[in-house]
Amino acid sequence: MHDFEFLRFVNIGQYLPTGSVIHRLDPRARLVAGFLLLAAITAAPRWTGLVIALVVLLAALLIARIPVGYALKGLLPPLPFIAFLAVVQILFGPRSAAVTPLWTWGPVYVSAAGLLNGALLVLRFAALILALSWLSFCISTAEIVRALDALLAPLTKIGLPTHAFVLMVQVTLRFLPLLALEAERIAKSQASRGAEWGTGRGGLLRRARQALPLLVPLFLTGLQRAENLALAMQARGYQGGKGRTTMMPLRFGSVDAAALALAAILAIVVVCV
Amino acid sequence: MHGNLQAFSAGFAYPAQTSLIEFTNVTYAYPLPNGGRIAALREISLRIEEGEYVAIVGANGSGKSTLARHLNALLVPDEGRVIVAGLDTRDQAQHATIHRTVGMVFQRPEDQIVASLVEEDVAFGAENMGLPPAEIRARVDEALAMVGMTEQRMRPPHQLSAGQQQRVALAGVLAMRPRCIVFDEATAMLDPAGRHAVRAMMADLHRAGLTIITITHFMEEALDAQRVVVLERGRVALDGSPEMVFADVSLLRTLGLDLPPAAGLAHLLRQHFPALPAGLLTVPALVKALDALPHHAGESPAAPVEPLPVAGPPLIEVRDLGHTYMLGTPLAQRSLEGVTLDIGEGAAHALLGATGSGKSTLMQHLNGLLRPQEGTVRVGEYALHDPKTDVRAVRRMVGLVFQLPETQIFEQYVGDEIAYGPRLQGLLGDSLRQRVRWAMEMVGMGFNAFKDRFTFALSGGEKRKVALASILALRPAVLLLDEPTAGLDPASHREVLAHLQKLKETGMTLVLSSHQMEDVAALTGHVTVLDAGRTVLDGRVCDVFAQGESLRALGLSTPVVTQVVEGLRACGWPLPSGLVSAAALIAVLSQYVLVNGLNGF
Numbered sequence: 030m031h032d033f034e035f036l037r038f039v040n041i042g043q044y045l046p047t048g049s050v051i052h053r054l055d056p057r058a059r060l061v062a063g064f065l066l067l068a069a070i071t072a073a074p075r076w077t078g079l080v081i082a083l084v085v086l087l088a089a090l091l092i093a094r095i096p097v098g099y100a101l102k103g104l105l106p107p108l109p110f111i112a113f114l115a116v117v118q119i120l121f122g123p124r125s126a127a128v129t130p131l132w133t134w135g136p137v138y139v140s141a142a143g144l145l146n147g148a149l150l151v152l153r154f155a156a157l158i159l160a161l162s163w164l165s166f167c168i169s170t171a172e173i174v175r176a177l178d179a180l181l182a183p184l185t186k187i188g189l190p191t192h193a194f195v196l197m198v199q200v201t202l203r204f205l206p207l208l209a210l211e212a213e214r215i216a217k218s219q220a221s222r223g224a225e226w227g228t229g230r231g232g233l234l235r236r237a238r239q240a241l242p243l244l245v246p247l248f249l250t251g252l253q254r255a256e257n258l259a260l261a262m263q264a265r266g267y268q269g270g271k272g273r274t275t276m277m278p279l280r281f282g283s284v285d286a287a288a289l290a291l292a293a294i295l296a297i298v299v300v301c302v
Numbered sequence: 303m304h305g306n307l308q309a310f311s312a313g314f315a316y317p318a319q320t321s322l323i324e325f326t327n328v329t330y331a332y333p334l335p336n337g338g339r340i341a342a343l344r345e346i347s348l349r350i351e352e353g354e355y356v357a358i359v360g361a362n363g364s365g366k367s368t369l370a371r372h373l374n375a376l377l378v379p380d381e382g383r384v385i386v387a388g389l390d391t392r393d394q395a396q397h398a399t400i401h402r403t404v405g406m407v408f409q410r411p412e413d414q415i416v417a418s419l420v421e422e423d424v425a426f427g428a429e430n431m432g433l434p435p436a437e438i439r440a441r442v443d444e445a446l447a448m449v450g451m452t453e454q455r456m457r458p459p460h461q462l463s464a465g466q467q468q469r470v471a472l473a474g475v476l477a478m479r480p481r482c483i484v485f486d487e488a489t490a491m492l493d494p495a496g497r498h499a500v501r502a503m504m505a506d507l508h509r510a511g512l513t514i515i516t517i518t519h520f521m522e523e524a525l526d527a528q529r530v531v532v533l534e535r536g537r538v539a540l541d542g543s544p545e546m547v548f549a550d551v552s553l554l555r556t557l558g559l560d561l562p563p564a565a566g567l568a569h570l571l572r573q574h575f576p577a578l579p580a581g582l583l584t585v586p587a588l589v590k591a592l593d594a595l596p597h598h599a600g601e602s603p604a605a606p607v608e609p610l611p612v613a614g615p616p617l618i619e620v621r622d623l624g625h626t627y628m629l630g631t632p633l634a635q636r637s638l639e640g641v642t643l644d645i646g647e648g649a650a651h652a653l654l655g656a657t658g659s660g661k662s663t664l665m666q667h668l669n670g671l672l673r674p675q676e677g678t679v680r681v682g683e684y685a686l687h688d689p690k691t692d693v694r695a696v697r698r699m700v701g702l703v704f705q706l707p708e709t710q711i712f713e714q715y716v717g718d719e720i721a722y723g724p725r726l727q728g729l730l731g732d733s734l735r736q737r738v739r740w741a742m743e744m745v746g747m748g749f750n751a752f753k754d755r756f757t758f759a760l761s762g763g764e765k766r767k768v769a770l771a772s773i774l775a776l777r778p779a780v781l782l783l784d785e786p787t788a789g790l791d792p793a794s795h796r797e798v799l800a801h802l803q804k805l806k807e808t809g810m811t812l813v814l815s816s817h818q819m820e821d822v823a824a825l826t827g828h829v830t831v832l833d834a835g836r837t838v839l840d841g842r843v844c845d846v847f848a849q850g851e852s853l854r855a856l857g858l859s860t861p862v863v864t865q866v867v868e869g870l871r872a873c874g875w876p877l878p879s880g881l882v883s884a885a886a887l888i889a890v891l892s893q894y895v896l897v898n899g900l901n902g903f
Contacts, residue, residue, distance in 0.1 A: 218702070221669055
């Protein structure tokens with residue numbers, strides 16, 4: 030019954046301005062801290078580190094005044110996918126002569142190590158998704174853009190077009206919700222013409238073919254929007270990053286430094302325990 | 303918006319003897335993919351003076367937008383030249399200065415906003431100028447105050463209404479402190495309140511000394527200007543005061559245009575009351591002229607003369623419908639609240655309301671795109687609140703034409719596009735052909751002339767008709783239309799209305815939402831007014847439009863006939879209030895106006 034609300038439970042990318050302590054930090058500190066945590070979770074070799082990461086994330090959600098239930102709901106859509114990966118890992122994971130299988134059936138083979146690996150995979154994915162959602166709850170796209178612009182600025186000295194890159198990110202971020210809305214609108218419109226959305230019918234091939242009436246208009250309106258935007262930017266005097274100034278220069282204070290240091294320490298703990 | 307405008311304009315000082323913008327024999331052609339070129343402007347010469355307020359009008363393809371893009375060097379002429387504030391637009395080095403001299407607000411509000419935060423977007427142009435941060439901050443704050451968007455400065459633009467987004471776009475231009483602002487169909491996508499706000503701002507900025515150029519399909523907006531330039535196929539066809547340009551109806555029609563609604567009504571009334579002077583363009587002028595005619599007043603009001611709208615037994619029944627988007631998330635948003643509605647078979651029913659009042663959500667409940675979360679919806683024999691109901695059958699019975707449906711065309715050929723729906727229903731061969739032919743004829747497109755045309759090469763009005771035909775090809779019993787005439791030029795607008803009228807006469811039930819009160823008055827018999835997801839007014843079209851006061855409070859307006867009646871009643875004429883059609887108005891006026899000492903015809 031909510032077949033057309035494509036983004037209802039996808040909460041990565043959803044900014045929630047609660048005005049918490051975390052939201053008031055310099056965006057560069059938030060962005061770097063988030064990436065440190067993400068890197069640590071990806072690299073953490075043992076389950077103790079991942080459990081610590083989950084605890085840290087829960088605390089971070091509470092401090093950021095995000096409803097924990099809503100954050101956890103974000104785990105639901107990718108759950109079947111993660112479960113599938115975990116089962117593959119358990120059944121077909123690497124085997125060695127040193128471990129004794131708990132259960133075998135033809136090529137299928139379950140060992141204690143395999144089970145542990147499967148559990149690690151689930152934990153890791155859950156922590157990654159939570160960390161990504163936390164980051165997007167706490168930092169708006171506008172702030173990401175400003176932070177990236179400031180962080181990448183030194184690279185312009187070696188001739189990289191960082192400003193153009195940041196603008197590209199900015200426009201993409203700004204147009205994603207518009208494209209999602211557009212996709213919803215087109216899907217609804219084609220459904221009114223008899224396409225089988227929201228009726229839960231049709232095989233894989235049929236579904237693929239149905240995508241055409243969705244993708245062609247989406248692509249065309251996307252192009253049209255891009256052209257309109259380019260024109261509007263040109264009309265407002267945009268000529269690349271050269272000679273451009275910014276309204277809000279960022280300030281990195283001692284609180285930001287402390288928060289960043291704390292995130293770095295936590296990241297090291299997650300990897301090393 | 304007021305207050306600081308004087309201070310804003312005081313900073314400028316420039317020589318007055320030269321024109322601000324000067325076109326000399328400008329010719330421009332768009333290159334085609336096959337190497338050819340298609341002419342858009344032909345030898346246009348035009349001068350726009352500092353402080354003028356100019357409206358540019360013309361049918362689709364007349365070259366309005368191309369002309370607009372030459373005003374600030376977004377396009378450069380192939381031949382001839384454009385001088386802006388003394389600078390030749392062919393000189394690339396001057397473009398930065400030209401862009402900040404002549405700012406531009408575009409048609410689609412959401413496409414011209416760059417940043418994901420209102421105030422950062424307003425700062426974009428000023429940042430491009432390389433100003434110091436404190437100066438940018440000051441200009442942004444000032445511009446936001448001028449458009450009345452200071453409170454929304456920290457919000458993401460996609461959460462604003464179209465009218466608010468358009469004000470943000472205007473603020474972004476104002477922060478660059480231009481001498482001239484071009485509005486390129488900037489009101490086309492707005493509801494009456496949004497349109498009114500943008501028009502008021504144009505007038506304020508003009509009073510503050512800025513040059514305003516507006517490009518529009520709405521003739522009543524051209525009346526706001528001091529000067530109207532009419533384009534036809536790339537040439538200036540007329541150039542003069544609104545009084546002069548709107549004097550000749552038949553000439554306007556041949557140029558693909560129309561009179562402003564009030565002037566159109568005055569023109570019609572003059573045929574019955576020849577004593578009315580010519581050149582009445584606005585409702586107040588028309589009311590004043592009518593009141594000056596010899597008439598007798600003080601009698602008891604005549605009985606309402608509007609014909610009773612057609613409506614059979616109830617076909618659509620909505621009871622206590624409630625809907626929340628993003629239910630169960632922190633972003634949950636209540637969209638409908640206790641809506642109750644009946645639509646009879648064969649009726650034409652309008653849904654009115656400002657942007658975001660829930661009209662689209664309600665419509666989507668009527669063909670099963672949304673299922674009721676609360677309350678019930680019954681369409682014919684189908685109960686949509688029953689999860690077992692087959693929504694495909696409902697969608698077949700109820701066709702929905704979305705806003706700007708031409709953006710959803712995906713086939714290469716017109717015939718295939720229209721055949722998409724019936725094909726999915728299983729129609730083949732000759733019966734499919736017959737169905738497509740019928741649908742095309744219903745929108746006035748010849749089957750043989752159009753079926754093999756490329757969809758992308760059609761004009762805006764033709765695309766709209768293809769999109770309409772592609773729904774009609776499903777042979778729905780009910781047709782839902784979301785803003786069916788939005789963004790069309792006057793000629794296409796008239797044509798689409800005529801086709802809808804024809805569909806109504808075939809007995810099809812029509813439900814439409816529109817910001818065009820004249821369309822609603824011409825087409826529908828019943829009206830439901832929504833505000834913040836609730837029904838606030840509901841009834842026959844004449845009864846609802848009689849409540850001008852409440853409608854205006856909701857950000858809506860009334861058709862010109864109703865406005866004239868309201869004006870005359872205020873002058874003491876004992877007219878019945880429930881009038882919406884020109885025919886009824888003429889019939890009633892004939893009872894009061896004295897022609898040669900006798901009552902009218």
